Amino acid sequence: MSAEAFLGDFHHVATIGATPNNGVDRQAATEDDRRTRDWFRAFAAERGWETRVDGIGNLFALLTWRAGAKYVLIGSHLDSQPLGGRFDGAYGVIAALHAAERIATRVAAGSAPPEFNLAVVNWFNEEGGRFPPSIMGSSVYAGIKNHDEMLHVRDLSGTTVAEALQAIGYLGRDEPPSPAGYAEIHIEQGRILEREGSTIGAVDSSWYTQKLDIEVLGEQSHTGATAMADRRDALVAAARIVLMVQDVTNDFEPEVLVSSVGQLTLEPNSPIVVPRRVHLVADLRANSPEVVKAARATLLTQIEDVARQHNMTINVQDFDIRENQYYPGAGVELTEKVAADLGMEARRMQTMAGHDSVAMNRIVPSVMVFIPSVGGVSHCEREFSRDEDMTAGVDVLTGITWELLTGALQEKNHT
Template structure:
């Protein structure tokens, strides 16, 4: 069957809609932060569906979920390589129903449809679908956690020891929902991820499909200011050691770095702030900031980081507090595999669509995967560029088109071999 005849898997939209009810917030969004009860419910539903479709379900030690679809044992006397497709099913608190889950459900359904199409035909690769643990980094940091472990960038023991804001480790949380496994999955020879854009370039251009050519780098820093508690009433202002005051200086200063940069070259944020004792009439003695510096240019990232490192002691001096860096994570910018980007464009053309070349500022599991194999991210439009929001939306016809596109790309990879992609 030629790629131009490949259609969206039957019932795909209904299955995606049903999956979005797991952890639903009632306003179009979902709350399935990693290893929560809702996340566990979604994992069990996914495992049941993969089993129904003939996948061999495997759970690794950090909770990554794999559905293995062996298409043939050997080709030309050699064991077949594995083509991976997938994304994640964890979400932000009150996140969107498509971010991550769209790519997983599309891969599961497209893979099963592909197996039916390939009956009796020779293949050059096996297929696996995957739902990675902790892509969002909402509960356990760093983000893209599970894929980083599979890529060998992060030891499993380190990932399992990471704790959430309540002191619960990833190991404990996975045990609580029954998804700390012992299985081992193969390494991919190619990885394809389908995702909503999480930006508005496709919508503005009027294009229905996009290929991510590059990813922005990110420097993530957890910073702690340490002051001293005191009564907010009688304590003289000059004698206070206010950790939150220092944090405020950094928050505004970090934003000014982005505002002063050429538009579209630097993004900064403080997305989370933990304050103790967090009482209205007590001077805070602890303030922990979760900061980000993002750019496609490593020199821009390095310059912003240097300026931030100068800002931190200045803020501490103003507030008369101490400070320390709790954790740093650097993800350099990079480019996805040219071979897979070309293949994706060819298969889009077979569907009579010209895709738009894009940068991704948000991280995806394809980024750590790109370290170990050719990887690419395929995108469909996000209305108003919204992501991490209950208002996240993609037109159903575009969701179907994206799923068909994924199926076409996977067919080429498993029939011709990843080295031809």
């Protein structure tokens, strides 16, 4: 498969769910998500590859050379954030499909069948924009999240994961492939590679992540007739919490901790009613768990003060905690070697964002690779990576995948 063929497929898939400003909106288990899944299936069918869909909607394309052997998995996700970018996730899936075809061609041309089989995967609901938590499909596959609990997660309209997957025809019952290893290529979503002029990032670890599920309970009343002294406005209290989540980063050196409130809903959401309930999710991330835990402790104390001052109940629950993950050193070295053989230099780095590889690294040796993001922006329509960086990444992923198929990491310690 040529670079031109890959780029043609990539830019075609970007038309599915396209937004006016060159982004995509393909949230999990929507009609546009179905269309990309159908495209994935057609790609596999044209090449005679078996496809499977498991009970959480993960979609696999299988290349089987040895009956009974395990599978090296490669891939990412095709779902997006609302008004998201066309590169996040989709690049990794399409790159994996083309890497798989190159390897299939190599075997068909006479190379000995590798030790393991190969599966390309499109993980369900990595983004978590419609159905929290994120990294859902790979976490269920890895045994980190409970399958039945995730099927009952609801979006803001009340639709469950099971109902949404059933509606688009992707609530499967197939047995997923048994993994021997995993590799994923992704856009960086930061600006380190671009700033340093590097094409490839060899990811060695991930940041610690902690979310807080916060429910603010006030009292509904008339915005015009209720005296200010008699109001228990849940949105006013929530607004203070939003600023606290922002300001807690000032307790640490710059960029040591990042935080935000990315989702907020209020009830009854009427222009003439003082809000009675606000629900928000706070996201705290740092390389150091101690930093995140210190920020969490500060916020809990401050939130107690807000509840007392506003005479209301505020419920806080820990949500979606992800420990630091350390990718196998042998996999990082493999990325460096493959890149060097192709005339590129790989820069070792961390991932601040979560990826499906974070879940997979819990159960099998996993390799995570980055390519540059122009301007370091992501989860927005102006997210961008250059064609030449994407095609270089496909070359690197192909080389890494072949090495994994031949057992490159099987005798190394998985740390």
